[in-house]
Amino acid sequence: xxxxxxxxxxxxxxxxxxxxxxRSNGWKPATADEVAAMCADDDSVAVIGxxxxxxKRWWELAESDQVSTGFEGFAREIAEYFEYxxxxxxxxxxxxxxxxxxxxxxxxxxxxxxxxxxxxxVGRALAWINLSDENASIALEAERMRIRIILEPGEGxxxxxxGVRWNQSTLGNSELAVTLLIGSLSTD
Amino acid sequence: MAAGNRWRIAGPLELLVLxxxxxxxxxxxxxxxxDRDSTRRMSDATLNRVFEFVFSSRIVExxxxxxxxxxxxxVLPVAYYERAIEIAGAHNSGGLQVRHSFQTNGxxxxxxxxxxxxxxxxxVGVSVDGPAFLHDRNRKTRKGAGTQHRVMExxxxxxxxxxxxxxxxxxxxxxxxxxxxxxxxxxxNEIREVAFNIEEIEGPHAASTxxxxxxxxxxxxxxxxxxxxxxxxxxxxxxREFDSMVPMILGANGNQRDFPPTQENAPxxxxxxxxxxxxxxxxxxxxxLKSSHYxxxxxxxxxxxxxxxxxxxxxxxxxxxxxxRGLGKCRETCEYYSLCGGGAxxxxxxxxxxxxxxxxxxCRLNRKAIIDVIVAKLQPPVGVATxxx
Numbered sequence: 001x002x003x004x005x006x007x008x009x010x011x012x013x014x015x016x017x018x019x020x021x022x023r024s025n026g027w028k029p030a031t032a033d034e035v036a037a038m039c040a041d042d043d044s045v046a047v048i049g050x051x052x053x054x055x056k057r058w059w060e061l062a063e064s065d066q067v068s069t070g071f072e073g074f075a076r077e078i079a080e081y082f083e084y085x086x087x088x089x090x091x092x093x094x095x096x097x098x099x100x101x102x103x104x105x106x107x108x109x110x111x112x113x114x115x116x117x118x119x120x121x122v123g124r125a126l127a128w129i130n131l132s133d134e135n136a137s138i139a140l141e142a143e144r145m146r147i148r149i150i151l152e153p154g155e156g157x158x159x160x161x162x163g164v165r166w167n168q169s170t171l172g173n174s175e176l177a178v179t180l181l182i183g184s185l186s187t188d
Numbered sequence: 189m190a191a192g193n194r195w196r197i198a199g200p201l202e203l204l205v206l207x208x209x210x211x212x213x214x215x216x217x218x219x220x221x222x223d224r225d226s227t228r229r230m231s232d233a234t235l236n237r238v239f240e241f242v243f244s245s246r247i248v249e250x251x252x253x254x255x256x257x258x259x260x261x262x263v264l265p266v267a268y269y270e271r272a273i274e275i276a277g278a279h280n281s282g283g284l285q286v287r288h289s290f291q292t293n294g295x296x297x298x299x300x301x302x303x304x305x306x307x308x309x310x311x312v313g314v315s316v317d318g319p320a321f322l323h324d325r326n327r328k329t330r331k332g333a334g335t336q337h338r339v340m341e342x343x344x345x346x347x348x349x350x351x352x353x354x355x356x357x358x359x360x361x362x363x364x365x366x367x368x369x370x371x372x373x374x375x376x377n378e379i380r381e382v383a384f385n386i387e388e389i390e391g392p393h394a395a396s397t398x399x400x401x402x403x404x405x406x407x408x409x410x411x412x413x414x415x416x417x418x419x420x421x422x423x424x425x426x427x428r429e430f431d432s433m434v435p436m437i438l439g440a441n442g443n444q445r446d447f448p449p450t451q452e453n454a455p456x457x458x459x460x461x462x463x464x465x466x467x468x469x470x471x472x473x474x475x476x477l478k479s480s481h482y483x484x485x486x487x488x489x490x491x492x493x494x495x496x497x498x499x500x501x502x503x504x505x506x507x508x509x510x511x512x513r514g515l516g517k518c519r520e521t522c523e524y525y526s527l528c529g530g531g532a533x534x535x536x537x538x539x540x541x542x543x544x545x546x547x548x549x550x551c552r553l554n555r556k557a558i559i560d561v562i563v564a565k566l567q568p569p570v571g572v573a574t575x576x577x
Contacts, residue, residue, distance in 0.1 A: 007365075008366070010321045010366070010369065051368035051369060051371070051372050052376065053368065053371065053372055053375065054368075080416070081368060084367065084368070084409065084413045085365070
């Protein structure tokens with residue numbers, strides 16, 4: 001598995017600043033060799049991000065009492081943004097849902113992205129977005145090691161259709177980690 | 189100024205572009221100014237002569253705007269402009285309204301400049317291309333360093349001192365993928381008025397990153413996306429391209445021949461004077477550029493010529509005839525003419541090799557694409573009734 005910044009996305013952090021490796025004494029920054037080995041431009045897990053105005057839109061929605069009625073409009077705006085960025089072809093059965101997790105670690109058990117359980121069934125995850133107001137991270141199974149990628153608020157990961165094994169990995173913050181899951185439901 | 193007046197042989201003057209110095213403290217990749225290393229400046233004697241020349245000419249009827257540009261105006265001290273405004277006032281015996289405007293790169297703005305801007309109600313335009321990753325690609329110091337953080341310090345000075353300003357952002361190939369990031373940049377930095385220029389082909393800047401294949405589609409996507417973002421926020425961000433075009437589109441009557449030429453196509457609606465007193469008309473960018481056909485585009489010098497002698501010169505007549513023929517081609521062949529007014533002569537010359545020509549990249553992007561996108565956005569969705577029956 002390789003990691004890159006998605007085309008047409010400018011993050012503040014470099015891949016080296018984002019990448020940590022799980023060692024016997026916990027999560028540690030990746031070495032320069034590890035970073036070099038994991039960076040690539042195609043067929044990769046790609047760091048993406050939504051613009052601040054969309055992140056603010058989510059926070060306003062979350063603080064209102066209209067999350068259920070306003071979410072469809074928010075999801076449509078996210079889809080339009082992805083379409084503009086031309087990051088992937090939006091599937092007809094596109095779905096989005098927001099999941100919140102407490103500060104407990106989730107990275108002990110990784111799950112396959114191409115057989116994800118969504119609220120409405122099983123499907124394929126295409127991307128995750130950190131909707132929290134703090135940094136979050138996603139743990140991934142890489143070759144012979146477990147890594148995690150630090151994501152600033154509004155940033156996320158886009159995964160190849162071949163799938164990855166992943167889970168949220170909290171950074172020690174006590175508040176809820178809020179993630180937007182973007183995927184497509186399986187039709188079979 | 190009524191645009192209908194632009195059918196005249198010369199004037200009335202709407203814009204006087206003055207080059208206080210050709211020098212610029214920056215070295216932007218897409219700059220078209222050929223002489224920006226020169227530290228020459230317009231002398232008091234030439235300033236006197238410029239305003240004497242202008243106010244005594246028949247092209248001044250009402251007020252006009254003086255734009256200090258064509259080099260970085262703020263490399264000269266505040267005192268220079270205090271004196272220049274005094275000189276202009278001394279020649280303005282009719283008490284016409286003369287507005288002063290600065291187009292600046294913003295890096296030298298401080299409290300003293302803000303006091304000057306407020307005292308003289310100067311219209312300030314700051315060139316900033318958006319977030320640092322876009323701006324710093326092209327807008328660099330002479331040592332090649334990015335300048336965005338310095339421009340933003342200047343903008344914050346203006347804001348702290350409550351000096352109204354607008355920004356001009358040059359769109360390059362790279363910008364077209366970042367409509368949301370640009371929108372966030374303006375909103376987050378409390379920038380209320382934006383104008384987009386495209387990276388044009390002019391003079392020594394002989395190639396634009398917007399000239400390649402597939403760019404037009406990307407440009408339309410960018411404009412469409414940016415329009416949606418602005419519209420979603422009830423047009424709270426003022427964008428020159430939308431604000432000027434939407435009313436024209438809504439009011440268009442389709443009568444192409446009645447539509448007056450733009451300032452840049454109207455003789456002496458714009459007069460541009462360089463620091464030595466050489467002057468020209470039509471597109472301000474022509475001043476200082478070289479031409480195999482005309483030599484240069486100066487039609488006279490305020491120290492030695494009158495406006496009457498200049499517009500009777502062979503060079504002016506040739507330029508004027510060529511520009512008029514190009515304008516005629518636009519009027520006859522372009523379905524966008526009634527919303528455009530004939531494009532910009534400088535683009536025609538440097539893209540097509542002649543003023544006597546019509547469509548340019550500037551037309552395709554800055555006119556046709558923007559008009560098409562706005563027209564599409566203003567259409568009601570299919571199935572939505574437009575009459576409140």
